[in-house]
Amino acid sequence: MLEDSFGRQFHYLRLSLTEACNFRCQYCLPDGYQGPSSDQFLSANEIQTLLYAFAELGTSKVRLTGGEPTLRRDFLDILALTANTPGIERVAMTTHGARMAKHAKAWKQAGLHQVNVSIDSLDPRQFAAITGQDKLKEVLSGLDAAVEAELEVKVNTVLLNDFSDARLNRFLGWLKEMPVTLRFIELMETGDLPQFFTQQHQSGGPLRETLIENGWQPLIRRKDAGPAQEFFHPDYAGKIGLIMPYSKDFCKSCNRLRVAANGKLHLCLFSEQGIDMRDLLTHGDVEQVKHFLVECLGKKHETHFLHEGNTGATKHLAMLGG
Known part of the structure; x- marks a missing residue:
């Protein structure tokens, strides 16, 4: 089992397949993708070695991320490879969702369990302004296809200072009938966008208090769950999560x-x-990779340094998929 010097155990790997993305979200790649070409990213054989090493060290969940992971031509092959790795019990992916209506069923058949999709507004004009793509209709159709394919669906929306009560109420009305988990994520500072962070960061604390006051109740976390605090309400088909990295x-x-x-x-x-x-x-060499991972984990810090304005190597969130 992978365990650090603070007693934390690591069951969960987030694996980025590409840094490229064809959306231009304000908080990530507002000027579009301008990074390395696809030939600089891990090959399927390298990914297989990595997966076997992590699985043999106790990793049971893998999330495939990007950028936009489905931009890789061999995405379906990598998805199947991940799902068929001995020891991997749960496979998730993060996507902008624009291709999901067409491919959700195939992803499920290849071994996918869960999909996370970013939707920062249910208003088409606001969605286009935030993402640089007028594709809300396609993304919502993709959500329907994912639910129909019996995938667990989570929707991510970033809290920004211009996040209004009307926008929140529209999301809550949508959750009455939509059986997904809607996760509100605090904006995190990155190296490329410090000014945007200063202008737009909003704490999730007040929203948490509002939810509890209105009858939302906390859910118990799974061992391989992400950092979200999740809540349910008996009157809603969907659930709500809060990710508050500054808490x-x-x-x-x-x-x-x-x-x-x-x-x-x-x-x-x-x-x-x-x-x-x-x-x-x-x-x-899987054994060498395992030895490397165990050795490196001893260097992990107890906490991030976001409160000090230190964003480390993360210039933009597409580098690591969040």
Whole structure:
């Protein structure tokens, strides 16, 4: 089992397949993707070595992220490879959802259990303004297809200062009938967008108080769950989650490690730098990778340093998929 010096165990791997994305979200890639080409990202064989190493060290959940992971032509093959890795019990992915209506059923058949989709507004004009793509209709159709395919669906929306009561009420009305988990995420500062963070960051604390006052009740976390505090209400088909990285003791429940599309291990979303292990993955030696992971985990800090304005190596969230 992967365990750090603070007694935290790591059952969960977030694996980025690409940094590329064809959306231009204000809080991530407002000017579009301008990063490395696809030939610089991990190959399927390197990914297989990585998955076997993590699984043999107790990892039971893998999330495939990007950028936008479905931009890889071999995405379906990698999804099946992940699902068929011995020891991996749960496979999730994060996507902008624009291709989901067409592919949700195939993803389910390949072994996917859960999908997370970003929807920052249910108003088409506001959605287009935030994402740079007028595709809300396609994304909502994708959600319907995912639910029909019996995938567990979570929807992510970033809290911004212009997040109004009307926008919240529209989401709550939608959750009355929509059986998904809607997760409100505090905006996190990144190296490329410090001014945007200063202008738009909003704490999730007041929203949490509002939910509790209105009868929302906390759910018990699974061991491989992410950092969200999740709530349910008997009158709603959907659930609500809050991800508040600036809250007290946020890092105590950390159970995940990240590997970037270039093969670097990130002990935290906001690590000072990734730790390169590409050579080990290229050589395909699972035992060497396992030894490397155990050794590196001893260097993991107790907490991130976001409160100090230190964003580490994370220039934008597409680098590691959040």
